[in-house]
Structures are given as C-alpha cells and as structure tokens.
Amino acid sequence: MTSLPAGAAVPPVPTPTPAPAPSGGAAQRVVVVGGGPGGYEAALVARRSGADVTLVERTGLGGAAVLTDVVPSKTLIATAEWMTVAERAGELGIRREGPDHGHVVDLARVNARVVELARAQSDDVHARLAAEGVRLVAGTGRLDGPSRVLVTPQASDGAPGGPVEVLEADVVLVSTGATPRTLPEAMPDGERILTWTQLYGLTVLPERLVVVGSGVTGAEFAGAYNALGSDVVLVSSRDHVLPGEDADAAAVIEEVFAGRGMTVLGRSRAVAAERTGDGVRVTLADGRVVEGTHCLMAVGSVPSTAEMGLVEAGVRLGPHGHVEVDRVSRTSARGVYAAGDCTGVLPLASVAAMQGRIAMAHALGGAVAPLDLGTVAATIFTAPEIATVGASERSLTAAGVRFAQVSLPLARNPRAKMLGIHEGFVKIFAAQGSGIVLGGVVVAPRAGELVYPLTVAVSQRLTVDDLAGTPTVYPSLSGSVAEAARVLRGQLG
Template sequence: MSGVRSDASNDTAVNAGQHVVILGGGPGGYEAALVARRLGAQVTVVERQGLGGAAVLTDVVPSKTLIATAEWLTIAEAAPELGIRDGGAGYDVDLSAVNTRVLALAAAQSADIRGRLEREGVEVVTGVGRLEGPSRVVVSTGAATGRVTLDADAVLLAVGATPRTLPTAVPDGERILTWTQLYQLDALPEKLIVVGSGVTGVEFAGAYHALGCDVVLVSSRDRVLPGEDEDAAQLLEGVFRGRGMEVMSRSRAAGAERTADGVTVTLADGRVIEGSHVLLAVGGVPATSGIGLEAAGVALTASGHVVVDKVSRTTARGVYAAGDCTGVLPLASVAAQQGRIAMAHLLGDAVDPLHLGNVAANVFTAPEIATVGYSESDLRAQGLRYITSTLPLARNPRAKMLGMRDGFVKLFAHPEAGVVLGGVVVAPRASELIFPITLAVAHRLTVDDVASAFTIYPSLSGSIAEGARVLHGQLRPRGA
C-alpha cells in the first residue's frame, strides 16, 4: 500500500501508474477514484465511516429518502379535489419503519459504491488520514497495527464537512439533534423546533410537517431560504404557513436546553419556545482541522475551507481538493465534478474548468425549488440587462389535472441576443423539470431555440417553452 513520489508539480501531468491517495470516500472522492483508475493510476481511498461518505450515509441519500416518503402524504392532499376519498381513516406514519428503510437504503448505496470501486481496482483503507507533508498520508486504522503509511505522487482532499452546532445548544442525540441524528428516532416528535431556515432546515421542516409533526421553523432572516430566488422563497413560506406550520421570521436562536420531557429554545430577544425535540440546521463546518493541512502547505480560509482554483488545485504541490471542504458549493454534484476535474488535470486528460454558472441546484420541499444559471439577485447586483417571464403553474393544463396549484416557471434572458441566462422552477419534481433550462444555459441557447422545440401536450415542461415564447415577444433589436 505505497507509491513512489514523483517530482511532477501540479502544472505537469503525472504519468499513468503513479499513486493517488484520496482522503474521503464521498462523491468527490469516489468519482475521482474512478476517473484516476480509468486513466491508469494506482488509487487508494481512505474513508473513516463508509464509502459514499456523509452524502450517502447521513446527508443526501437519507434525507431525500425521508422526504420522498413525506412527499406521498403531500400528494395525498390533492386526493379530495381529484374525487378520491380515504373513508375518514386517514394515514398513520411508523417513523421507526421509515427510518429503518432510510438507513437500509443508505447502507445499500454505500455497499454498491464499495463494490464498484473494488471492481475497478481501487484500494480502500478504513481509517482517518492525516498528511505528513504533501506526499505522505498516515492512516489511523484502529486495528492492531494502528497505522498505515501511504506515499503518494498526488493527494486529493475530499474530507467533507460536519454539522455546525452552537455552544449553547449541544446535541445529545435524543432531544437536541443535528440532521445526522434524526434517523435514530423511533417515533414522530410531538413538536419539532427547527433552528435554521436554509436549505437543510426547510427540507426537514417540510418533511416532518407532512409526516404529521407540529413544526416550528425558526428563521433569523426576514424570510426562509435567504439564498434562493425571492419569489420562490416567499411562495414556499406561504405554502408552509397555509399548511399550518409556524414560521418565526427575524428570530435568532440563542440556545437550547433539554427539559424533563422535551426542550426549550431561547431566542436572542428573550422569547422561549417549548417543544419535544429541536433540530439544529445552522450550516456545516469543513472537516479540515487536525489533519496536517497547513503544515503540508495547504492554505485554508478563515472559515477553515481549503483554497482551490478552478481545476481543484490547492496551494500545496501535488495536493488537490474537492467537495464541501472547499466551500465552493455544498452540492454532491459539484463535489463529484471537482473530483473528476482534479484527476483529469493531474493525469493529463482534457480538462474543462469548473463553471458554477452551469450548476443546477434543488431544494427538496413540496413544492421543490430548482435553479440554474444567473439568479435575479445576481443580475441586479451586477447591473446586467435582462428580460424575464413568469408563468404560474396553476395555468398549466397538466398541473390542473394533477391538482397542482403552487409554483411557477421563471426564465431570464439577454434582451437583445435572446440567450437564456438562467431559470427557476417551483413545482413538484422541479429537480426533473430544470434539466431543459440547464441545457439551454450550458449551451447558450436562445429563447427562440427553446420556444421552437416540441413539448408534449399536456405536460409541465410545456410551461418552459411557453415562457420562452413570452420572452421572444420582449426581445429588442440590437442597438434599439
């Protein structure tokens, strides 16, 4: 389990057959490993908890599986409108069974990734890795031997992030919880207080409310999802309130304490909220501390994130980084792409640097919020000229048939060239509907290109073509 150090710098491709050590087996790590093996490198992945990392074991896969379960209950809300009656029996959620399935699916996905890596000839070492210089990794395995030393021609850091906590709200895994601990619950909370109204907070708030919990969402800002499209965030907040969720805006949590039979959350203004459980969804902390990065010459930001360029290079010779530890965008898709780019650059393959403007993102609420390209706030902040169209989902014939009322399709385009600059879709399964807009943004298609493409009638995607036709009528001749 060792390689021979090369004198190649980050600006020179490492010859195939050299040794690449990857710290972290999440999307950034395992996707990088597959690319490196295909390009002929010897690859060792060091992972502490299981292949797939937090994305598969505690974050993306479990949370979206839970949300998919809750989605069925949200869909059922439209049943009476469609003429379907449940006979008054209602629905009962067995959270223990839900969480058993959630964890089983996560474990199965992790096993699938391990099997794929092993079939490709990737060596997997279980343990915690630490750099001893830019070309040596020492792994604490917990086995009788205690440690393994790996000499590397190049290292990829894909160590991810962990949930941020508050010194005045220490998680206990029972009543005060991070999102990684929710899956140990065997019964629905009577009243769940969610602290934090970013993506993680609103996703879990929406899911647990749909499952039947009384939910209080505590937001320190004037609206939920402060980083998302304003119209989309306001619509979702209205939907939450309409379904009976309590949303407390401009309310910063100062601390949380466990009581005899529940929790209390104290706000900065002195107000106190009582509940049965509290979920802390206040962001993540890069897992870069104590693994020898700065001593190896890897520069970190003030927040502890690894500094990287557009091809994933760090400031240390032969060391790359990908994923949440870089702070670029906390998305599994971005982590995977960073890892692929890093190995392609390292091993001399064709490289297309990371373009964040082409990244599609989704908030898995009901309805979902999907975005790609320039946001409206970006366009305004940069003083860019643009035209926009917004079509309410309720006008779409397919949406009417399905009982969908909440949502819209919004497009942005250049007023003269007609190039599609970005878009927002708020709808059930918006994560699927955003793809044609992503293609348009990535390939600089015009609104006329989108408008002239055939869509199925009736279909939700028809609103995308219709929005493009609306934009066509707003185009101005050059110089006008």
C-alpha cells in the first residue's frame, strides 16, 4: 500500500464538467470499458440510477482481480496458510506419527481449485450484472472520440469475430486494469519463467522457485510457495523486503521468511532470466547467478491503456501510461471517467470499486464524496499478514505532524498464546493534543480482519479514548487494539 497522510488527495488534473443529459428526458447512455471491480461496480451504480448501461469486457467478468490476480492469488495463499498453521501443531500438543501422517501438497488439485473458484466468482459477477439489466458485450473497446466506443467482438475462442459495433455514449468509464510488467532479458514462457498470472498452470510444485521482486506480489507468492514446500529464493533490489511498507512490519516478515528457510538476497538486482532445459538461471547485476527450477517475475505492472484511442479522445495519460484522474475519477476529456489500476491511483480492488462508484454517482448528478485515500485499509497476505490504514509513521514524520505512537507485541495477547502465535504487533499513531487516531499497522494472522476497528477510527476521526473505552471480547486478538489504545492514552496524558 502506498502510505499517505490521513486525508491525502489524489493530485487534481484539469477537468471539464460532467456530460449533460440527452435532450427529451431519455436515459443517459453509459458505456463501461473493462469488467473488473471498477467497471462492474460503476455499471451497477449507473443502472440503479436509471441509465442505459453497456459493459464491454474481453477476457471475463471480474477482470484480472477475479480471474488472474486477487481471487486466485488469495485462494492459493489461503491454502498455503494451512501449512503454516500445521507447523504449530507440535507446540499445541498435536503429534504426528509415522511417514504417512505428514502433509503433501497436490499442486495440480490446488491450482484446479483456484481456477474453479475464480471462474465461479466471475460467473457470479456476470449473473448479477445481467439481473440488473446491464447489457454485456464480449469484445475489445476503443474510444472514437469522447462519446463513442468502437467494439471489436470476441469469438468464443478469444479471437476477434464479427463486425465492429459502434456504441454512442453520454458517459464513458475506462477501467481496463493493468498487466504484469516484463523485462526483455527475462521474457516469460509460461512454463519455467512466469508472471503471477501464469502460476496457476503449474501442476507440480516448483522444487526451487526464484522470485524476482520483493514488493507486495513477490513477498506474497514467495511466502506462499515456501509454505507449500518449495525451496524459495527471493531476490530484492532493495535492502529489505516490502520496502514501501512500515519498517517494523517488513522486518517481522523478513525474519519469518528466514526462519522458515527462505533465502532472501537483499541489494541484488536481477538483470536477466533464461531457461536451461528443465530449470532457470537468473543473473544478478553483480554477476552472481541463481539457479532454480522456476522463476517468478514480480517486477510491477503496466496500465492497459495502449491502442485505446484515449489520447486522441482528449484523455491525458501520465508518463507511464496511466490515465490521469481527479478525486471523482474524471479525466481531462468531457464525459470520460476512469477507475482502477489503469489510473495508477492505488492498485487495490477496493479502491477501483470506490472509484467506479464515485465516477458514476458524479457523472449522473448524484451527491458524492471525493475519494479519500487516507481512510483506505490495505492488506499484504503474507503469513502473518500486514494490514495498514491511514497515515504511516514515515508520512507523519515527513509532514512534521506532532504525533505519538505505541507498538504492542501480539505475543502478550492471551488469545495469541492459546493459538501459538509468536510474531506480530499492533501499532497505533495518534495526534498529540487531540488524541485523534491518524493511522495504524497490524501484523498478525487475519490482520485484514483485525485492522477494521482502526479503519473505523481513522475514517470517523475517533480518539484513542474512544478505542480504549470500547469493550472487546476476552480473550480475543482484537483486545490488543484496545490495549494499545489504553497504553497510548497514557502517553498522550
């Protein structure tokens, strides 16, 4: 998650007024290009507002978030989590005896289930949109000016099929997402050198997986495959894994990785990866070579905005191809909005969905609150998870904000003791004087669930007194949130 001070705004771009309603009282014509979270949520809002809505998607409803990114990756990680839980069995008094009582990963079945669940979720999105009356078109959309979309139909085999359809629009929303970034010297082949979208085709667990990139994607998959039983080497060009995250949280994850036998190569930039028959060879900038059976390239993503007619339609793109938008998702072209990873605002499915909803509410004349990234919670699905919300320690310090903080180890929590949890903490930042909660970090199993009280506190401008005075279940992991607030209250006086 990109850390921003509470209340931080997306930098504005020059924007026109929303497109006017067509004459004669006819329903507004909305065309959505891209069926990911930003696109399908926008379509639902527009349809419920009475608009005539057409959604164009070429690969499947739900987009990459459902089919190749969030849903499948988190399903795989959920499977790997069972292996990390099993590691604590001996400590909890559970004994496994004999060679046949261990856990063996059937990766073919794991990945088959991953794909099945992703497709089922895509089908659910399709059914929901159809039930709401959204017209669904399988094809590739391209803008022909700000008020017209040209659609090349998609045949059942994925190839273009049929004549181009012209869709006239009063409002256009672009939500085409992003694709994995590739390097010329490490081109994926889908078998040994892979992007994260290609991992689900594996039927045999990689014996030795080299993961290039220690950001969120790299760390999540490195941790998952390490838990599943692969020997994992994580190549990081930075000093530590997860360089953009809370330093204490990243340190916990790196320590856990090392404790589970993972090799982490810091300050080691990969410059090439090549296939060597039944293996791969990854070359580092300093000349070292790392051998493995497979290589995952997790070096970022690029927005899917090329050859869409955006610039010709008056839509301004950033230097890396992202669509520039303001806080209500308007672009620089009248009547054209954008949402999701193609905007580069914050690559989270939840943010894409919010952008899409905000865009349609604004375009169709509804009351709308602009996007506020300062209240967005994000989770990194390592084991333990890292969840953050609001301002980070780094951003508060850089902004010169007077704040106090507390970090409470999870190991002192009674519920954590019962579950055999040793790693993790709850950290809270609060404003000096007012005691308003500015942000927080949770490192724990299911941290994405545990961060919710802090998300409410940040979004509603609650104080540490409010948190400290709210009863919690005993024993519970959430008790650590209240306890941290009580400790912090003492520091604030």
